Amino acid sequence: MNMEVDHSLEQANGSCDDDDGQIRTGTLWTCVAHIITAVIGAGVLSLAWSTSQLGWIAGPVALLCFAIITYVSAFLLADCYRSPDPIKGTRNRTYIDAVRLNLGKIHAWFCGLLQNLSFYGTAIAYVITTSTCMRAIQKSNCYHREGHDAPCAYGNTIYMLLFGAVQIVVSQIPDFHNMEWLSVIAAIMSFTYSFIGFGLGFAKVIENGTIKGSLTGVPAANTADKLWLAFQALGDIAFAYPYSMILLEIQDTLKSPPPENKTMKKASMLAIFMITFFYLCCGCFGYAAFGNDTPGNILTGFGFYEPYWLVDFANACIVLHLVGGYQMYSQPVFAVSERWFTQKYPNSVFVNKFFTFKLPSLPPLKVNLFRICFRTAYVVSTTAIAMVFPYFNQVLGVLGALNFWPLAIYFPVEMYFVQKKISRWTRKWIVLRTFSIFCLFITIICLIGSIEGLISAKLG
Template sequence: MTGGRKVQLCGVAQYGNLIGITVGYTITASISLVAVGKANCYHDKGKQADCSVSNYPYMAVFGIIQVILSQIPNFHKLSFLSIMAAVMSFTYATIGIGLAISYVAVGKVGKTSITGTAVGVDVTAAQKIWRSFQAVGDIAFAYAYATVLIEIQDTLRSSPAENKAMKRASLVGVSTTTFFYILCGCFGYAAFGSDAPGDFLTDFGFYEPYWLVDFANACIAAHLIGAYQVFAQPIFQFVEKKCNRNYPDNKFITAEYSVNVPVLGKFNISLFRLVWRTAYVVVTTVVAMIFPFFNAILGLIGAASFWPLTVYFPVEMHIAQTKIKKYSARWIALKMMCYVCLIVSLLAAAGSIAGLISSVKTYKPFRTVHE
């Protein structure tokens, strides 16, 4: 395979994954917003009350917010959203871990075992296998930031060197997220055991204190408002740069108009940017409404992106950059790792597809409410 073809395939995988992430974030944000209302309902009426709510209106609200934010021209203007997203992420993760620890401390421990859910009691053998594969996809999705590393690197100044800055940022980012994920997983399983929900903040592992659950879910929604833009901006810029390059004389595409916006001051408006970005947000919102399956969608996106973007292309670039000799011990080890990760990704995709099929059987588009 030629270098040019590999670049094209990498681009397809990267932008396809970014699109999937924006759909997944729309679903997740709406579930968190629904959880705020449900937490208040359970507090007022009791845990057995019927507090089912449709998440479609919340998806629409999230989409409207993204339509407005999508007019931000480029990554250089996103620093405030990135800071907000990081603070919100740290806050809700800490709250979730704290609530799980409190459950364990007071003795509210679920049924746990080394092998997890019991076959024949909690699930069938087939269900356990498919869910295990899907879980691998969820883990892969957790490290989906790899898809925006190149775009983020393009916004860095030349001093300090980009590669040094990215190495340091990646080390801190991976270490921090891994630390929090392990704590959430371990304490969440200790608290709920085999009955652990997919997300113990939105699936109501915790009911009280309801105001703290509300605040944590509000933080999730706020985090995803900013995160959506971080992942959507590379798609916006790719299409706009390509159109500007191909149609330099088209005023609809190239012209910008200065508009006075209250509080913000002068703001440059492009009609093409307004139409294209609005259309993108609308399409991703509609797709999220059609397929609002949280774990299965995230697992599928993670499985589809993990191998090409996190394993195969980085390894191939490393081999080419460092000129590793073909069939040397290091070359063989790297290739073996690629094949093992490919098998893992395929199994994760299979598990997520099985989960989607199971969910679709009982799903009615635009009518199903969030239980």
């Protein structure tokens, strides 16, 4: 009797779905929190540098264009959560499921490869960013004690290892449905440090009494160097925006009614509006404050020395945010890998057996040996690679270029064609195909510039 009452209450609250029995409690605001956690991360810190490379016209225009492109991508993809009907169709709980159903197995295999490489690369970028921020806190305190010209030099390795140790523990969170609290905390942290970065830039502009920078951006030794840096800047912006590869995973946390695609579209509009506002503030005021001397990372490049405690607090917020951000991009990899091993070895105790531990004053803890080993190895590998390539702007540019067209543009557009049964050479087909080709061109130039920058940094 109690079970029947509980079940009826869950259905009345819209948190238990008849089609798969999964309890979903996500709302518009938890969805916004997930999006902000996924989007505002390492990318925001490089936007002032990107704006400085592009100049006062191309920089803000590029930020706005990528915001529009990201929303169009999210709008197209939200309708692919259910197929064939976007409201009552079968759920596609992951991005790969949607690609497989709409485009076939070959596309799904290619999508899965790119998506998991992107998740993995983003995790590496977050390890680099976290260590940079932790080192910046130590350097900030050193500069405050000994002066701005003091030789305050510290390494990255110990901080990467520390962040990796924390992620080994946090990675034992079972899945997305258990991460709402972490996303809310991470979203608050992301707004906090973005606002601090904007505030420090604004204060610096007032202190200077002038707006620095130029219409064409930072001058370079020759035209080729200018182009490489501009392409890399576009790659950094491309990294800062899209979240298509985890949009459907976020959408799968939403309860209904209202239909999930409507909630996701509304959440995407709200989140992208807020994100773009902070991106423009951080990018433009950072460039206005420092002009040609804009650092690659606005909060760790020490354009700001004082108030040192506020710089420390902002970097601490980044670290806390990236603890959650790392999980946002790692949980889908964990889910796909563990599902594959469960299907491949259904009788394996190592893979499928869960052991329950009860600790005093804590809820029961379920432990799986395969989960512990696989997730630990994953975290260790991302940490190790970050130690080998600790180049912030260049790594972000490469990842942004690799993710942008195939995952944020190509697959959503192609699935939308299938979902809406859009015929070739119709007006909508021509517009979306032109949109996709334009974004492909942007991806190619971003990738070329970012790879050149990564090679130059490694050789230098």
